[in-house]
Amino acid sequence: MKFAITVTLKKDVLDPQGKVVQQTLQNMGMDTLVNVRQGKYFEIELNETKEDVAKNLIEEMCKKLLVNLIIENYTINKIS
Template sequence: MKARVIVTLKNGVLDPQGKAIEGALGGLGFGDVGSVRQGKVFDVELTGANKDAARAELEQMCEKLLANTVIENYAIEIA
């Protein structure tokens, strides 16, 4: 089973890298970029077949390692 975990910065957390990317996009002539926030994507392959169990396990992975919940949110997509 393939799963995708998307980790993004929480609202209100400054994202200097996103700001720099935003500035670079502006420099390339993309004039209608309002703002950019950057994040991370993890593609995780799981051996089990039970989607509910996989989701619960992925949540634990996010809480324990993949995301720092002080500053980040996560979302889980299971194919």
């Protein structure tokens, strides 16, 4: 079973990298651009057939290592 995890910075946390990317895209003439936030993406494959068990394990991975809950949010999606 394979999962996609997207980690994004919370709304109130300053994202200097996203700002620089945004500035550069605007300088390139992307006039309708309003906002850019940069995040992280993980693909994790598990040897597990029960979906709820797998999801709980991914949830644990996020909370214990992949995500800093003070500054980041995350979403989990099953991709296969």
